[in-house]
Amino acid sequence: MDKKEKKNIEKDEEINVEEKTNPEEIEQDRKIVVPGEVIESGSDFLPGEGTRREGKEIVSMRFGLLDMNDKLIKVIPLSGAYVPRPGNVVIGHVYDMTFNGWLIDIASPFNSFLSAMEVGRFVNKNDLSETLNFRDIVVAKIKDIKSRGIDLTMRERGLKRLEGGMLIRINSAKVPRVIGKAGSMVSMLKQETGTNIIVGQNGIIWIGAEDVENELLAKKAIEFIANKPFIHGLTELVKKFLEDEKKKMKITIKPIGPTTEEN
Amino acid sequence: METSELTKQRIEELLEKGKRLDDRGINDFRDLEIEFEISNKAEGSALVKLGDTQVIAGIKMGIMTPFGDSPDEGVLMVGAELSPLASDRFEMGPPQIESIELARIIDRGIRESHCIDMKKLCITPGEKVWCIYVDLYILNADGNLIDAGNLAAVAALNTAVFPKLDEENKILFGEFTKERFPMKSMPITVTSYKIDSKFLIDPVQQEEDCAKARVSVNMVFGEEEYIHAMQKAGVEALTEEQIVEVMEESSKQGRKLYNAVQAIVNKYNGSKK
Amino acid sequence: MTPKTTKRPDGRANDELREMKAKTGIVKNADGSAMFSFGNTVAIAAVYGPRKLLPQHLQNPEKGKLRCYYDLASFSVTERKKPGPSRRSSEISFVTGKALEPVIRLDNYPNTVIDVYILVLQADASTRCAGINAAAMALANAGIPMDEMVTSVSIGKMGDIIVADLTKEEEDFTIEKNGKEEKAATDIPIAVLSRSKKISLLQLDGKCTKEDVKEAVQLAKKVSSKINQVQMEALKKVK
Known part of the structure; x- marks a missing residue:
């Protein structure tokens, strides 16, 4: 397991997983690579995720952002289906029941x-169905991944059936940006929009507020973040975006403090 | 993705206040864009974009023996395909009822409005007439395929040209004249979707998922205004008042849409003179 | 050896491709999508997946499945094509899948399926090749792990010359022989993997010598990097 992954799992103790590294820094001036593209030549570098060594060369195996750190070369995906990992917090709905x-x-x-x-x-x-019924929405954590499938758990604080609010879906590759460094982006969004937000690492995000307009504001801001190609100076852009939208939608935000259900 | 129950509830709550997910009013269409010449092999083609819904209509011409009951009239065929390319909700295989219904609603609007002068599509009475094939392909499905499909069909029909014929009246495939189709009007379809107790038009997919009934109204706007096709669908029954309300609003919004499409088509046709 | 006498109708050099255009992200609902065109041949491709393969008995616990569907829009050709699959489109779908599969790490996705839908909007020969180029881009755009890209071009023998990227007119090239017009064009669609330069699609219909085929393969390999360049540039243009 590499260093980054370990960090992730520790951080999953909290509902909104925090990114230790700053995604804004990672994406700054990063090169986009495509499958089959030669990234480096020579033996100074090691092939990491999304790359392979072929003779002297390190070749990209997917479309994404190039990340070269401590001689380790990785390709950070910009798109693609969600790849589940143990410890990930995810949001989903009940579509079937078995006897247990x-x-x-x-x-x-x-x-x-x-x-x-x-x-x-x-x-x-x-x-x-007394506990969870068809179509109920839950926030759960991936406990284990086996060949026959994924085992989820809700035996931790904050993991629960979701009530009220709305769900939106973004590409799971964009989740780190929405969370931000040490959860900074999502905290800012909550503050500025007067909502509670739970970000599933599968790209499904729950937004809840007393007033549906606050939810809409948060939805717009998250979609704004997800649709930006690069996120250079993103926090400032999002703040500006929210200010403009608030004027347009004519809403003022009563900041809601940390709620008991969340902390 | 299926629209979650939570989101559906929110859509209904918003609608109670006359609001929608994307800031539009309940009777606003999304931004309309039309591109032409999608295929240079087609007699006419148009790509209609209503927000993220994108539909292509392509026109091909053929020559056939007329039907016995209309020996001096051309023939119209409208087909639609809900290809799985456009959405993970569509499946491969023979046409599903949804695509058949879509094609039929659009077909009836065009046919019953008599927007094409079918008599002018006759080459030799009783022997040879033109057949117009309108084929719809969905490129991306995000709600309201009926109205978008109809717009694509009429935009393509109103910009299409006849192919050339040889001395024996056989089509010289790939060669076109400059002669446009004998179009008399441009039928517009506006479909209203009933969510909870309110109606809205031009839904995005999530809104469409909340709807329990819909009513399509196909109209021609001129000095006088006529309805040429209607379709009520969905699991809920409607009151007379609701149907009247839908017709009134469709007429208002349809006229605006008609003006917008007419302007785009005229601009294109003007550029081709 | 006698000098080659045939000239291309549009004046292109024998190894010259038509103008290529490419774009990604054209089908918003899809996990990845792309458009690729050679001159008047325009193909779009959309990729969905990896997603659950149903019904369950089709699932393979060792690796994922790649399914390709190639189709011509009814209005993409001069005489209307009846919508729906034909024997021709089924075979092209099949060989397209096999042209793409060697580069895709399907063992990463057991029990799943990756669906690739190709639609030709405008046809002027080489439609399966444009489709493969678009599909490879859409797969990359969908974040599917791939060893390298796939490029494809139709090589032709026209009269006595071997040319790249045949048009419909060139496909129908004839010469006069004993007072009769005789078909004198051979179509050889080839797919070349962008890095290893291996061949993942090879079809031929017409009449060729072994030498001709060798020359055709060499020409396909030579122009492959130009196609790959266009694919790469479009992929990197992230909206």
């Missing part, structure tokens, strides 16, 4: 199962 748990659609091609043992409270085994 629920199947959750987390926008991944692999089956995801939430066992009745993993919801962290009493479950009436005779009627699982």
